[in-house]
Amino acid sequence: MDSDNEMDVDAVTSSASKGKGKAVEIYACSDSDTLPWVEKYRPATLNDVVSHKDITTTIERFIEKNRLPHLLFYGPPGTGKTSTILAVARRIYGAEYKKQILELNASDDRGIDVVREQIKQFAETRTLFSKGYKLIILDEADMMTQAAQAALRRVIEQYTKNVRFCIICNYVNKIAPAIQSRCTRFRFSPLPIVEVEKRVDTVVQAERVKLTPDGKQALLKLSKGDMRRALNVLQACHAAYDTIGETEVYNCTGSPHPSDIETIVNSMLSDEFTTSIQMMTALKTERGLALQDLLVGAHEYVETIDFKPHARVYLLDFIATIEHRLSTGANEKIQLSALLGAFKNTVELQSK
Numbered sequence: 001m002d003s004d005n006e007m008d009v010d011a012v013t014s015s016a017s018k019g020k021g022k023a024v025e026i027y028a029c030s031d032s033d034t035l036p037w038v039e040k041y042r043p044a045t046l047n048d049v050v051s052h053k054d055i056t057t058t059i060e061r062f063i064e065k066n067r068l069p070h071l072l073f074y075g076p077p078g079t080g081k082t083s084t085i086l087a088v089a090r091r092i093y094g095a096e097y098k099k100q101i102l103e104l105n106a107s108d109d110r111g112i113d114v115v116r117e118q119i120k121q122f123a124e125t126r127t128l129f130s131k132g133y134k135l136i137i138l139d140e141a142d143m144m145t146q147a148a149q150a151a152l153r154r155v156i157e158q159y160t161k162n163v164r165f166c167i168i169c170n171y172v173n174k175i176a177p178a179i180q181s182r183c184t185r186f187r188f189s190p191l192p193i194v195e196v197e198k199r200v201d202t203v204v205q206a207e208r209v210k211l212t213p214d215g216k217q218a219l220l221k222l223s224k225g226d227m228r229r230a231l232n233v234l235q236a237c238h239a240a241y242d243t244i245g246e247t248e249v250y251n252c253t254g255s256p257h258p259s260d261i262e263t264i265v266n267s268m269l270s271d272e273f274t275t276s277i278q279m280m281t282a283l284k285t286e287r288g289l290a291l292q293d294l295l296v297g298a299h300e301y302v303e304t305i306d307f308k309p310h311a312r313v314y315l316l317d318f319i320a321t322i323e324h325r326l327s328t329g330a331n332e333k334i335q336l337s338a339l340l341g342a343f344k345n346t347v348e349l350q351s352k
Contacts, residue, residue: 190225
């Protein structure tokens, strides 16, 4: 029995060592198979953080000179903001880093009371046996109230001697200017598709996922530079299907298949009004598609069609208007008819 277990561990270790990147070597041979892949393959060091080399190099210099400022990380989801600061914490404090940091997320109550009590209490207590500073990470800080941000501004000033703040958000304009001016800002842009592909290849190899080339392309297209989304979709597809192709990826995410979008757009441009609306309604019901998803797909497909400039401008403007109406709670059936009407008008404009 024991020899079998040893063989299994050796097999996993050898398969992990073939993968690129240290994260695989660190995590792939652990027994925590139930972990989401996002956590399992989260970068452990600053060198493992995908892309953003200019940011990690700058922070590395700050740490070496022992001059780490307050940090403000902002950018779209899944681009490595939280992973970077956790790697920084590991780099500064080593394996026991969790004792030296206070991490508050959007799921926590972060009104003015939390700033005054929890953050203040953590900031006031100095580390007994280690010199330096502690780290407070405020994730998704753009959800904090203005009153809490005003209280936080004073706390940042008051406890700079023994605490460093890292404020993480998606939208920097929702952070008070007074807090922004006290931090060094770093923007995390969407990850290049090439970098997402490298990490996906690593995970596919380590987890022995059967991913077809067209399935990989669909996965990368849907991720839009969001590493978290790419790995979550990959794990969901792996759990649901033995072999993951393009159709499986679109089915798993509930996104409309490009061939369905093509059929719908071509029908709106060429078929008679009643025929087209019946076909679209049937396809929406059969595939379980939302008009919001169809709009995004139609917008991408329209970009590939050769329209006259004035016809293209009219159509894109109308698509944007319908999306706005849907976001304010408009009737989806009426907006579907409006979308079809816009395409019919575009055909007329095209002929002029």
